[in-house]
Amino acid sequence: MGQSLTLPVPEALHGTYAVAFAGAPAAPRELAREQVLLRVRPPLRDLVVGMLDSPMLTLDLRPADEFPPLPADLLAAYRAAPADLAAIAGASHLLAVRAAYRPGWPPAHEWATRAVAGALGAAAGAPVVDVFTPRVLSPAELTASLPGADGEIRLTDWMLLPHTAGPHGFWFTTKGLARFGLPELQTENVPPPLLEPWGRLLNGLARRVLDLWLDELAAHETPLVVDLPEIVSVGLQDVAAAQGAAEQMRREVSVRLRLDEEGEVPVLTVLAAEDGPDRLESLCAALFGMPHPEVL
Structure with missing residues:
Protein backbone atom coordinates (compact mmCIF):
# COMPACT_ATOMS: atom_id res chain seq x y z
CA MET A 1 0.00 0.00 0.00
CA LEU A 146 -12.79 31.30 -18.72
CA PRO A 147 -15.34 29.36 -16.65
CA GLY A 148 -18.91 29.10 -17.90
CA ALA A 149 -22.09 29.37 -15.89
CA ASP A 150 -21.33 26.04 -14.21
CA GLY A 151 -17.94 27.26 -12.97
CA GLU A 152 -16.08 24.52 -14.83
CA ILE A 153 -12.87 24.96 -16.81
CA ARG A 154 -10.75 22.82 -19.10
CA LEU A 155 -7.53 22.23 -17.22
CA THR A 156 -5.64 22.09 -20.52
CA ASP A 157 -6.54 25.78 -21.05
CA TRP A 158 -4.58 26.60 -17.88
CA MET A 159 -1.77 24.07 -18.12
CA LEU A 160 0.84 23.29 -20.74
CA LEU A 161 2.77 20.04 -21.11
CA PRO A 162 6.20 20.88 -22.55
CA HIS A 163 8.63 18.07 -23.24
CA THR A 164 12.30 17.93 -24.18
CA ALA A 165 14.27 15.15 -25.80
CA GLY A 166 17.12 13.49 -23.91
CA PRO A 167 19.51 10.61 -24.55
CA HIS A 168 17.10 8.10 -22.97
CA GLY A 169 13.74 9.51 -24.06
CA PHE A 170 11.58 12.55 -23.39
CA TRP A 171 11.34 14.60 -20.22
CA PHE A 172 7.79 15.83 -19.50
CA THR A 173 6.96 18.59 -17.02
CA THR A 174 3.54 20.15 -16.55
CA LYS A 175 3.32 23.92 -16.34
CA GLY A 176 0.15 25.09 -14.68
CA LEU A 177 -0.55 23.11 -11.51
CA ALA A 178 1.42 25.72 -9.54
CA ARG A 179 -1.40 28.17 -10.33
CA PHE A 180 -3.46 26.15 -7.86
CA GLY A 181 -0.70 25.71 -5.26
CA LEU A 182 0.49 22.25 -6.30
CA PRO A 183 3.95 21.12 -7.40
CA GLU A 184 4.21 20.36 -11.10
CA LEU A 185 4.28 16.78 -12.38
CA GLN A 186 7.30 15.41 -14.23
CA THR A 187 8.33 12.16 -15.90
CA GLU A 188 11.80 11.27 -17.16
CA ASN A 189 12.88 8.96 -19.99
CA VAL A 190 9.55 8.54 -21.75
CA PRO A 191 10.09 6.43 -24.90
CA PRO A 192 9.46 8.35 -28.16
CA PRO A 193 6.52 6.12 -29.25
CA LEU A 194 4.72 7.17 -26.04
CA LEU A 195 4.97 10.89 -26.71
CA GLU A 196 1.24 11.33 -27.38
CA PRO A 197 -0.33 8.72 -25.04
CA TRP A 198 1.89 9.63 -22.08
CA GLY A 199 0.98 13.28 -22.57
CA ARG A 200 -2.70 12.35 -22.44
CA LEU A 201 -2.13 10.26 -19.31
CA LEU A 202 -0.34 13.16 -17.59
CA ASN A 203 -3.18 15.53 -18.46
CA GLY A 204 -5.63 13.12 -16.83
CA LEU A 205 -3.37 12.62 -13.83
CA ALA A 206 -3.07 16.38 -13.38
CA ARG A 207 -6.87 16.61 -13.31
CA ARG A 208 -7.11 13.80 -10.73
CA VAL A 209 -4.37 15.24 -8.50
CA LEU A 210 -5.96 18.69 -8.66
CA ASP A 211 -9.32 17.23 -7.63
CA LEU A 212 -7.71 15.43 -4.67
CA TRP A 213 -5.93 18.65 -3.65
CA LEU A 214 -9.10 20.75 -3.82
CA ASP A 215 -11.09 18.16 -1.87
CA GLU A 216 -8.51 18.24 0.92
CA LEU A 217 -8.43 22.05 0.99
CA ALA A 218 -12.23 22.17 1.21
CA ALA A 219 -12.27 19.64 4.05
CA HIS A 220 -10.07 21.72 6.34
CA GLU A 221 -10.16 25.38 7.35
CA THR A 222 -6.91 27.12 6.27
CA PRO A 223 -4.69 24.01 6.45
CA LEU A 224 -0.94 24.44 6.60
CA VAL A 225 -0.30 21.10 4.88
CA VAL A 226 -2.31 18.63 2.82
CA ASP A 227 -1.74 14.88 2.57
CA LEU A 228 -2.16 13.29 -0.86
CA PRO A 229 -1.88 9.56 -1.57
CA GLU A 230 1.39 8.29 -2.97
CA ILE A 231 -0.48 5.85 -5.24
CA VAL A 232 -3.02 7.61 -7.45
CA SER A 233 -5.43 6.13 -9.98
CA VAL A 234 -5.93 7.92 -13.28
CA GLY A 235 -8.68 6.93 -15.68
CA LEU A 236 -10.10 7.68 -19.07
CA GLN A 237 -12.68 9.88 -17.36
CA ASP A 238 -9.87 12.03 -15.93
CA VAL A 239 -8.23 12.31 -19.35
CA ALA A 240 -11.52 13.46 -20.84
CA ALA A 241 -12.27 15.84 -17.95
CA ALA A 242 -8.92 17.59 -18.42
CA GLN A 243 -10.16 18.46 -21.93
CA GLY A 244 -13.61 19.52 -20.72
CA ALA A 245 -15.23 16.36 -22.13
CA ALA A 246 -17.02 13.33 -20.74
CA GLU A 247 -16.12 9.66 -21.03
CA GLN A 248 -18.38 6.73 -20.16
CA MET A 249 -15.72 4.00 -20.08
CA ARG A 250 -14.30 3.51 -16.59
CA ARG A 251 -10.81 2.20 -17.28
CA GLU A 252 -8.05 3.19 -14.81
CA VAL A 253 -4.40 2.56 -14.03
CA SER A 254 -2.34 3.40 -10.96
CA VAL A 255 0.83 5.48 -10.77
CA ARG A 256 3.14 6.39 -7.92
CA LEU A 257 4.06 9.96 -7.04
CA ARG A 258 7.42 10.85 -5.53
CA LEU A 259 7.99 14.28 -4.01
CA ASP A 260 11.39 15.58 -5.15
CA GLU A 261 12.62 18.70 -3.36
CA GLU A 262 16.24 18.88 -4.51
CA GLY A 263 15.70 21.53 -7.21
CA GLU A 264 14.66 25.17 -7.00
CA VAL A 265 11.01 24.18 -6.58
CA PRO A 266 9.49 20.85 -5.49
CA VAL A 267 8.06 18.57 -8.19
CA LEU A 268 6.02 15.38 -8.17
CA THR A 269 7.79 12.72 -10.22
CA VAL A 270 5.39 10.26 -11.83
CA LEU A 271 6.43 6.60 -11.75
CA ALA A 272 4.75 3.30 -12.44
CA ALA A 273 3.13 1.90 -9.32
CA GLU A 274 5.18 -1.26 -9.84
CA ASP A 275 8.70 -1.33 -11.26
CA GLY A 276 9.63 -3.47 -14.20
CA PRO A 277 10.69 -3.32 -17.85
CA ASP A 278 8.36 -1.50 -20.23
CA ARG A 279 6.45 -0.12 -17.27
CA LEU A 280 5.35 3.12 -18.99
CA GLU A 281 4.40 1.18 -22.11
CA SER A 282 2.31 -1.17 -19.99
CA LEU A 283 0.50 1.72 -18.33
CA CYS A 284 -0.40 3.31 -21.67
CA ALA A 285 -1.46 -0.03 -23.12
CA ALA A 286 -3.67 -0.76 -20.11
CA LEU A 287 -5.29 2.70 -20.09
CA PHE A 288 -5.75 3.36 -23.78
CA GLY A 289 -5.91 -0.19 -25.10
CA MET A 290 -2.91 0.41 -27.34
CA PRO A 291 -0.39 -2.27 -28.33
CA HIS A 292 3.17 -2.13 -27.10
CA PRO A 293 5.46 0.00 -29.30
CA GLU A 294 7.41 -3.04 -30.48
CA VAL A 295 4.29 -4.49 -32.15
CA LEU A 296 3.04 -1.25 -33.70
Missing part, protein backbone atom coordinates in the same frame (compact mmCIF):
# COMPACT_ATOMS: atom_id res chain seq x y z
CA GLY A 2 1.18 3.48 -0.80
CA GLN A 3 1.83 6.06 1.85
CA SER A 4 0.89 9.73 1.93
CA LEU A 5 2.78 12.72 0.59
CA THR A 6 2.65 15.82 2.77
CA LEU A 7 2.53 19.02 0.72
CA PRO A 8 2.66 22.54 2.15
CA VAL A 9 -0.26 24.86 1.40
CA PRO A 10 0.81 28.36 0.27
CA GLU A 11 -0.64 31.27 2.21
CA ALA A 12 -1.65 32.95 -1.04
CA LEU A 13 -1.47 32.36 -4.77
CA HIS A 14 -0.75 35.03 -7.36
CA GLY A 15 -1.90 35.59 -10.93
CA THR A 16 -0.14 38.01 -13.29
CA TYR A 17 -1.00 39.04 -16.84
CA ALA A 18 0.48 41.78 -19.02
CA VAL A 19 -1.30 43.85 -21.66
CA ALA A 20 0.95 45.53 -24.25
CA PHE A 21 -0.52 48.88 -25.31
CA ALA A 22 0.55 50.96 -28.29
CA GLY A 23 -0.45 54.04 -26.28
CA ALA A 24 -1.22 54.58 -22.60
CA PRO A 25 -4.92 54.10 -21.77
CA ALA A 26 -6.54 56.74 -19.58
CA ALA A 27 -7.93 55.65 -16.19
CA PRO A 28 -7.19 51.92 -16.61
CA ARG A 29 -9.21 50.78 -13.58
CA GLU A 30 -12.34 52.60 -14.76
CA LEU A 31 -11.77 51.24 -18.27
CA ALA A 32 -11.31 47.74 -16.89
CA ARG A 33 -14.57 47.90 -14.96
CA GLU A 34 -16.43 49.19 -18.00
CA GLN A 35 -15.02 46.49 -20.28
CA VAL A 36 -15.58 43.68 -17.79
CA LEU A 37 -19.23 44.67 -17.44
CA LEU A 38 -19.49 44.73 -21.23
CA ARG A 39 -17.58 41.56 -22.10
CA VAL A 40 -17.68 39.11 -19.15
CA ARG A 41 -20.80 37.10 -18.49
CA PRO A 42 -22.23 36.38 -15.05
CA PRO A 43 -21.63 34.73 -12.68
CA LEU A 44 -17.91 35.23 -13.42
CA ARG A 45 -18.58 38.94 -13.93
CA ASP A 46 -19.58 39.36 -10.29
CA LEU A 47 -16.39 37.69 -9.05
CA VAL A 48 -14.21 39.84 -11.33
CA VAL A 49 -15.91 43.10 -10.38
CA GLY A 50 -15.60 42.17 -6.71
CA MET A 51 -11.87 41.61 -7.16
CA LEU A 52 -11.53 44.89 -9.09
CA ASP A 53 -13.22 46.74 -6.26
CA SER A 54 -10.89 45.21 -3.68
CA PRO A 55 -7.19 45.62 -2.88
CA MET A 56 -6.62 42.00 -3.93
CA LEU A 57 -6.34 43.02 -7.61
CA THR A 58 -3.92 45.71 -8.78
CA LEU A 59 -3.34 47.43 -12.12
CA ASP A 60 0.20 48.73 -12.69
CA LEU A 61 0.55 50.85 -15.85
CA ARG A 62 4.07 52.01 -16.79
CA PRO A 63 6.15 52.81 -19.85
CA ALA A 64 7.29 49.50 -21.30
CA ASP A 65 10.96 50.13 -20.56
CA GLU A 66 10.22 50.36 -16.83
CA PHE A 67 9.30 46.66 -16.72
CA PRO A 68 11.68 43.75 -17.27
CA PRO A 69 11.38 42.79 -20.96
CA LEU A 70 8.90 40.05 -21.78
CA PRO A 71 10.76 36.92 -22.99
CA ALA A 72 10.26 37.09 -26.75
CA ASP A 73 12.05 33.77 -27.33
CA LEU A 74 9.77 31.87 -24.98
CA LEU A 75 6.67 33.60 -26.32
CA ALA A 76 7.72 32.56 -29.83
CA ALA A 77 8.40 29.00 -28.63
CA TYR A 78 4.84 28.87 -27.31
CA ARG A 79 3.55 29.85 -30.77
CA ALA A 80 2.96 33.58 -30.39
CA ALA A 81 1.88 35.11 -33.70
CA PRO A 82 4.50 37.33 -35.39
CA ALA A 83 2.06 40.25 -35.27
CA ASP A 84 1.69 39.88 -31.50
CA LEU A 85 5.47 39.67 -31.02
CA ALA A 86 5.87 42.85 -33.07
CA ALA A 87 3.16 44.61 -31.06
CA ILE A 88 4.82 43.61 -27.77
CA ALA A 89 8.23 44.75 -29.00
CA GLY A 90 6.77 48.10 -30.12
CA ALA A 91 4.49 48.71 -27.12
CA SER A 92 4.83 52.08 -25.46
CA HIS A 93 3.21 50.94 -22.20
CA LEU A 94 2.62 47.70 -20.34
CA LEU A 95 -0.16 47.11 -17.87
CA ALA A 96 0.51 44.44 -15.24
CA VAL A 97 -2.71 42.93 -13.90
CA ARG A 98 -1.99 41.15 -10.61
CA ALA A 99 -4.12 39.47 -7.98
CA ALA A 100 -3.65 37.37 -4.88
CA TYR A 101 -6.10 34.88 -3.39
CA ARG A 102 -6.16 31.94 -1.02
CA PRO A 103 -5.65 28.39 -2.36
CA GLY A 104 -8.87 26.57 -3.12
CA TRP A 105 -11.82 26.89 -5.45
CA PRO A 106 -12.52 29.12 -7.25
CA PRO A 107 -9.00 30.25 -8.24
CA ALA A 108 -10.14 33.87 -8.17
CA HIS A 109 -6.61 35.25 -8.60
CA GLU A 110 -6.34 33.58 -12.02
CA TRP A 111 -9.90 34.00 -13.23
CA ALA A 112 -10.03 37.70 -12.33
CA THR A 113 -6.65 38.68 -13.74
CA ARG A 114 -7.19 36.76 -16.98
CA ALA A 115 -10.68 38.21 -17.43
CA VAL A 116 -9.56 41.80 -16.73
CA ALA A 117 -6.51 41.56 -18.98
CA GLY A 118 -8.61 39.94 -21.70
CA ALA A 119 -11.29 42.61 -21.56
CA LEU A 120 -8.73 45.41 -21.76
CA GLY A 121 -6.78 43.68 -24.51
CA ALA A 122 -9.91 43.10 -26.58
CA ALA A 123 -10.99 46.72 -26.23
CA ALA A 124 -7.60 48.04 -27.40
CA GLY A 125 -6.64 45.26 -29.82
CA ALA A 126 -3.59 44.72 -27.59
CA PRO A 127 -1.77 41.40 -26.95
CA VAL A 128 -2.37 39.73 -23.59
CA VAL A 129 0.51 37.76 -22.06
CA ASP A 130 0.01 35.07 -19.45
CA VAL A 131 3.19 35.79 -17.49
CA PHE A 132 3.12 32.45 -15.66
CA THR A 133 3.71 30.37 -18.79
CA PRO A 134 4.67 32.73 -20.48
CA ARG A 135 2.57 32.83 -23.64
CA VAL A 136 0.38 35.17 -25.63
CA LEU A 137 -3.32 34.33 -25.37
CA SER A 138 -5.41 35.08 -28.44
CA PRO A 139 -8.82 36.64 -27.73
CA ALA A 140 -10.53 33.38 -28.70
CA GLU A 141 -8.26 31.25 -26.50
CA LEU A 142 -8.68 33.60 -23.57
CA THR A 143 -12.47 33.76 -23.78
CA ALA A 144 -12.80 29.98 -24.20
CA SER A 145 -10.60 29.35 -21.15
Whole structure:
Protein backbone atom coordinates (compact mmCIF):
# COMPACT_ATOMS: atom_id res chain seq x y z
CA MET A 1 0.00 0.00 0.00
CA GLY A 2 1.18 3.48 -0.80
CA GLN A 3 1.83 6.06 1.85
CA SER A 4 0.89 9.73 1.93
CA LEU A 5 2.78 12.72 0.59
CA THR A 6 2.65 15.82 2.77
CA LEU A 7 2.53 19.02 0.72
CA PRO A 8 2.66 22.54 2.15
CA VAL A 9 -0.26 24.86 1.40
CA PRO A 10 0.81 28.36 0.27
CA GLU A 11 -0.64 31.27 2.21
CA ALA A 12 -1.65 32.95 -1.04
CA LEU A 13 -1.47 32.36 -4.77
CA HIS A 14 -0.75 35.03 -7.36
CA GLY A 15 -1.90 35.59 -10.93
CA THR A 16 -0.14 38.01 -13.29
CA TYR A 17 -1.00 39.04 -16.84
CA ALA A 18 0.48 41.78 -19.02
CA VAL A 19 -1.30 43.85 -21.66
CA ALA A 20 0.95 45.53 -24.25
CA PHE A 21 -0.52 48.88 -25.31
CA ALA A 22 0.55 50.96 -28.29
CA GLY A 23 -0.45 54.04 -26.28
CA ALA A 24 -1.22 54.58 -22.60
CA PRO A 25 -4.92 54.10 -21.77
CA ALA A 26 -6.54 56.74 -19.58
CA ALA A 27 -7.93 55.65 -16.19
CA PRO A 28 -7.19 51.92 -16.61
CA ARG A 29 -9.21 50.78 -13.58
CA GLU A 30 -12.34 52.60 -14.76
CA LEU A 31 -11.77 51.24 -18.27
CA ALA A 32 -11.31 47.74 -16.89
CA ARG A 33 -14.57 47.90 -14.96
CA GLU A 34 -16.43 49.19 -18.00
CA GLN A 35 -15.02 46.49 -20.28
CA VAL A 36 -15.58 43.68 -17.79
CA LEU A 37 -19.23 44.67 -17.44
CA LEU A 38 -19.49 44.73 -21.23
CA ARG A 39 -17.58 41.56 -22.10
CA VAL A 40 -17.68 39.11 -19.15
CA ARG A 41 -20.80 37.10 -18.49
CA PRO A 42 -22.23 36.38 -15.05
CA PRO A 43 -21.63 34.73 -12.68
CA LEU A 44 -17.91 35.23 -13.42
CA ARG A 45 -18.58 38.94 -13.93
CA ASP A 46 -19.58 39.36 -10.29
CA LEU A 47 -16.39 37.69 -9.05
CA VAL A 48 -14.21 39.84 -11.33
CA VAL A 49 -15.91 43.10 -10.38
CA GLY A 50 -15.60 42.17 -6.71
CA MET A 51 -11.87 41.61 -7.16
CA LEU A 52 -11.53 44.89 -9.09
CA ASP A 53 -13.22 46.74 -6.26
CA SER A 54 -10.89 45.21 -3.68
CA PRO A 55 -7.19 45.62 -2.88
CA MET A 56 -6.62 42.00 -3.93
CA LEU A 57 -6.34 43.02 -7.61
CA THR A 58 -3.92 45.71 -8.78
CA LEU A 59 -3.34 47.43 -12.12
CA ASP A 60 0.20 48.73 -12.69
CA LEU A 61 0.55 50.85 -15.85
CA ARG A 62 4.07 52.01 -16.79
CA PRO A 63 6.15 52.81 -19.85
CA ALA A 64 7.29 49.50 -21.30
CA ASP A 65 10.96 50.13 -20.56
CA GLU A 66 10.22 50.36 -16.83
CA PHE A 67 9.30 46.66 -16.72
CA PRO A 68 11.68 43.75 -17.27
CA PRO A 69 11.38 42.79 -20.96
CA LEU A 70 8.90 40.05 -21.78
CA PRO A 71 10.76 36.92 -22.99
CA ALA A 72 10.26 37.09 -26.75
CA ASP A 73 12.05 33.77 -27.33
CA LEU A 74 9.77 31.87 -24.98
CA LEU A 75 6.67 33.60 -26.32
CA ALA A 76 7.72 32.56 -29.83
CA ALA A 77 8.40 29.00 -28.63
CA TYR A 78 4.84 28.87 -27.31
CA ARG A 79 3.55 29.85 -30.77
CA ALA A 80 2.96 33.58 -30.39
CA ALA A 81 1.88 35.11 -33.70
CA PRO A 82 4.50 37.33 -35.39
CA ALA A 83 2.06 40.25 -35.27
CA ASP A 84 1.69 39.88 -31.50
CA LEU A 85 5.47 39.67 -31.02
CA ALA A 86 5.87 42.85 -33.07
CA ALA A 87 3.16 44.61 -31.06
CA ILE A 88 4.82 43.61 -27.77
CA ALA A 89 8.23 44.75 -29.00
CA GLY A 90 6.77 48.10 -30.12
CA ALA A 91 4.49 48.71 -27.12
CA SER A 92 4.83 52.08 -25.46
CA HIS A 93 3.21 50.94 -22.20
CA LEU A 94 2.62 47.70 -20.34
CA LEU A 95 -0.16 47.11 -17.87
CA ALA A 96 0.51 44.44 -15.24
CA VAL A 97 -2.71 42.93 -13.90
CA ARG A 98 -1.99 41.15 -10.61
CA ALA A 99 -4.12 39.47 -7.98
CA ALA A 100 -3.65 37.37 -4.88
CA TYR A 101 -6.10 34.88 -3.39
CA ARG A 102 -6.16 31.94 -1.02
CA PRO A 103 -5.65 28.39 -2.36
CA GLY A 104 -8.87 26.57 -3.12
CA TRP A 105 -11.82 26.89 -5.45
CA PRO A 106 -12.52 29.12 -7.25
CA PRO A 107 -9.00 30.25 -8.24
CA ALA A 108 -10.14 33.87 -8.17
CA HIS A 109 -6.61 35.25 -8.60
CA GLU A 110 -6.34 33.58 -12.02
CA TRP A 111 -9.90 34.00 -13.23
CA ALA A 112 -10.03 37.70 -12.33
CA THR A 113 -6.65 38.68 -13.74
CA ARG A 114 -7.19 36.76 -16.98
CA ALA A 115 -10.68 38.21 -17.43
CA VAL A 116 -9.56 41.80 -16.73
CA ALA A 117 -6.51 41.56 -18.98
CA GLY A 118 -8.61 39.94 -21.70
CA ALA A 119 -11.29 42.61 -21.56
CA LEU A 120 -8.73 45.41 -21.76
CA GLY A 121 -6.78 43.68 -24.51
CA ALA A 122 -9.91 43.10 -26.58
CA ALA A 123 -10.99 46.72 -26.23
CA ALA A 124 -7.60 48.04 -27.40
CA GLY A 125 -6.64 45.26 -29.82
CA ALA A 126 -3.59 44.72 -27.59
CA PRO A 127 -1.77 41.40 -26.95
CA VAL A 128 -2.37 39.73 -23.59
CA VAL A 129 0.51 37.76 -22.06
CA ASP A 130 0.01 35.07 -19.45
CA VAL A 131 3.19 35.79 -17.49
CA PHE A 132 3.12 32.45 -15.66
CA THR A 133 3.71 30.37 -18.79
CA PRO A 134 4.67 32.73 -20.48
CA ARG A 135 2.57 32.83 -23.64
CA VAL A 136 0.38 35.17 -25.63
CA LEU A 137 -3.32 34.33 -25.37
CA SER A 138 -5.41 35.08 -28.44
CA PRO A 139 -8.82 36.64 -27.73
CA ALA A 140 -10.53 33.38 -28.70
CA GLU A 141 -8.26 31.25 -26.50
CA LEU A 142 -8.68 33.60 -23.57
CA THR A 143 -12.47 33.76 -23.78
CA ALA A 144 -12.80 29.98 -24.20
CA SER A 145 -10.60 29.35 -21.15
CA LEU A 146 -12.79 31.30 -18.72
CA PRO A 147 -15.34 29.36 -16.65
CA GLY A 148 -18.91 29.10 -17.90
CA ALA A 149 -22.09 29.37 -15.89
CA ASP A 150 -21.33 26.04 -14.21
CA GLY A 151 -17.94 27.26 -12.97
CA GLU A 152 -16.08 24.52 -14.83
CA ILE A 153 -12.87 24.96 -16.81
CA ARG A 154 -10.75 22.82 -19.10
CA LEU A 155 -7.53 22.23 -17.22
CA THR A 156 -5.64 22.09 -20.52
CA ASP A 157 -6.54 25.78 -21.05
CA TRP A 158 -4.58 26.60 -17.88
CA MET A 159 -1.77 24.07 -18.12
CA LEU A 160 0.84 23.29 -20.74
CA LEU A 161 2.77 20.04 -21.11
CA PRO A 162 6.20 20.88 -22.55
CA HIS A 163 8.63 18.07 -23.24
CA THR A 164 12.30 17.93 -24.18
CA ALA A 165 14.27 15.15 -25.80
CA GLY A 166 17.12 13.49 -23.91
CA PRO A 167 19.51 10.61 -24.55
CA HIS A 168 17.10 8.10 -22.97
CA GLY A 169 13.74 9.51 -24.06
CA PHE A 170 11.58 12.55 -23.39
CA TRP A 171 11.34 14.60 -20.22
CA PHE A 172 7.79 15.83 -19.50
CA THR A 173 6.96 18.59 -17.02
CA THR A 174 3.54 20.15 -16.55
CA LYS A 175 3.32 23.92 -16.34
CA GLY A 176 0.15 25.09 -14.68
CA LEU A 177 -0.55 23.11 -11.51
CA ALA A 178 1.42 25.72 -9.54
CA ARG A 179 -1.40 28.17 -10.33
CA PHE A 180 -3.46 26.15 -7.86
CA GLY A 181 -0.70 25.71 -5.26
CA LEU A 182 0.49 22.25 -6.30
CA PRO A 183 3.95 21.12 -7.40
CA GLU A 184 4.21 20.36 -11.10
CA LEU A 185 4.28 16.78 -12.38
CA GLN A 186 7.30 15.41 -14.23
CA THR A 187 8.33 12.16 -15.90
CA GLU A 188 11.80 11.27 -17.16
CA ASN A 189 12.88 8.96 -19.99
CA VAL A 190 9.55 8.54 -21.75
CA PRO A 191 10.09 6.43 -24.90
CA PRO A 192 9.46 8.35 -28.16
CA PRO A 193 6.52 6.12 -29.25
CA LEU A 194 4.72 7.17 -26.04
CA LEU A 195 4.97 10.89 -26.71
CA GLU A 196 1.24 11.33 -27.38
CA PRO A 197 -0.33 8.72 -25.04
CA TRP A 198 1.89 9.63 -22.08
CA GLY A 199 0.98 13.28 -22.57
CA ARG A 200 -2.70 12.35 -22.44
CA LEU A 201 -2.13 10.26 -19.31
CA LEU A 202 -0.34 13.16 -17.59
CA ASN A 203 -3.18 15.53 -18.46
CA GLY A 204 -5.63 13.12 -16.83
CA LEU A 205 -3.37 12.62 -13.83
CA ALA A 206 -3.07 16.38 -13.38
CA ARG A 207 -6.87 16.61 -13.31
CA ARG A 208 -7.11 13.80 -10.73
CA VAL A 209 -4.37 15.24 -8.50
CA LEU A 210 -5.96 18.69 -8.66
CA ASP A 211 -9.32 17.23 -7.63
CA LEU A 212 -7.71 15.43 -4.67
CA TRP A 213 -5.93 18.65 -3.65
CA LEU A 214 -9.10 20.75 -3.82
CA ASP A 215 -11.09 18.16 -1.87
CA GLU A 216 -8.51 18.24 0.92
CA LEU A 217 -8.43 22.05 0.99
CA ALA A 218 -12.23 22.17 1.21
CA ALA A 219 -12.27 19.64 4.05
CA HIS A 220 -10.07 21.72 6.34
CA GLU A 221 -10.16 25.38 7.35
CA THR A 222 -6.91 27.12 6.27
CA PRO A 223 -4.69 24.01 6.45
CA LEU A 224 -0.94 24.44 6.60
CA VAL A 225 -0.30 21.10 4.88
CA VAL A 226 -2.31 18.63 2.82
CA ASP A 227 -1.74 14.88 2.57
CA LEU A 228 -2.16 13.29 -0.86
CA PRO A 229 -1.88 9.56 -1.57
CA GLU A 230 1.39 8.29 -2.97
CA ILE A 231 -0.48 5.85 -5.24
CA VAL A 232 -3.02 7.61 -7.45
CA SER A 233 -5.43 6.13 -9.98
CA VAL A 234 -5.93 7.92 -13.28
CA GLY A 235 -8.68 6.93 -15.68
CA LEU A 236 -10.10 7.68 -19.07
CA GLN A 237 -12.68 9.88 -17.36
CA ASP A 238 -9.87 12.03 -15.93
CA VAL A 239 -8.23 12.31 -19.35
CA ALA A 240 -11.52 13.46 -20.84
CA ALA A 241 -12.27 15.84 -17.95
CA ALA A 242 -8.92 17.59 -18.42
CA GLN A 243 -10.16 18.46 -21.93
CA GLY A 244 -13.61 19.52 -20.72
CA ALA A 245 -15.23 16.36 -22.13
CA ALA A 246 -17.02 13.33 -20.74
CA GLU A 247 -16.12 9.66 -21.03
CA GLN A 248 -18.38 6.73 -20.16
CA MET A 249 -15.72 4.00 -20.08
CA ARG A 250 -14.30 3.51 -16.59
CA ARG A 251 -10.81 2.20 -17.28
CA GLU A 252 -8.05 3.19 -14.81
CA VAL A 253 -4.40 2.56 -14.03
CA SER A 254 -2.34 3.40 -10.96
CA VAL A 255 0.83 5.48 -10.77
CA ARG A 256 3.14 6.39 -7.92
CA LEU A 257 4.06 9.96 -7.04
CA ARG A 258 7.42 10.85 -5.53
CA LEU A 259 7.99 14.28 -4.01
CA ASP A 260 11.39 15.58 -5.15
CA GLU A 261 12.62 18.70 -3.36
CA GLU A 262 16.24 18.88 -4.51
CA GLY A 263 15.70 21.53 -7.21
CA GLU A 264 14.66 25.17 -7.00
CA VAL A 265 11.01 24.18 -6.58
CA PRO A 266 9.49 20.85 -5.49
CA VAL A 267 8.06 18.57 -8.19
CA LEU A 268 6.02 15.38 -8.17
CA THR A 269 7.79 12.72 -10.22
CA VAL A 270 5.39 10.26 -11.83
CA LEU A 271 6.43 6.60 -11.75
CA ALA A 272 4.75 3.30 -12.44
CA ALA A 273 3.13 1.90 -9.32
CA GLU A 274 5.18 -1.26 -9.84
CA ASP A 275 8.70 -1.33 -11.26
CA GLY A 276 9.63 -3.47 -14.20
CA PRO A 277 10.69 -3.32 -17.85
CA ASP A 278 8.36 -1.50 -20.23
CA ARG A 279 6.45 -0.12 -17.27
CA LEU A 280 5.35 3.12 -18.99
CA GLU A 281 4.40 1.18 -22.11
CA SER A 282 2.31 -1.17 -19.99
CA LEU A 283 0.50 1.72 -18.33
CA CYS A 284 -0.40 3.31 -21.67
CA ALA A 285 -1.46 -0.03 -23.12
CA ALA A 286 -3.67 -0.76 -20.11
CA LEU A 287 -5.29 2.70 -20.09
CA PHE A 288 -5.75 3.36 -23.78
CA GLY A 289 -5.91 -0.19 -25.10
CA MET A 290 -2.91 0.41 -27.34
CA PRO A 291 -0.39 -2.27 -28.33
CA HIS A 292 3.17 -2.13 -27.10
CA PRO A 293 5.46 0.00 -29.30
CA GLU A 294 7.41 -3.04 -30.48
CA VAL A 295 4.29 -4.49 -32.15
CA LEU A 296 3.04 -1.25 -33.70
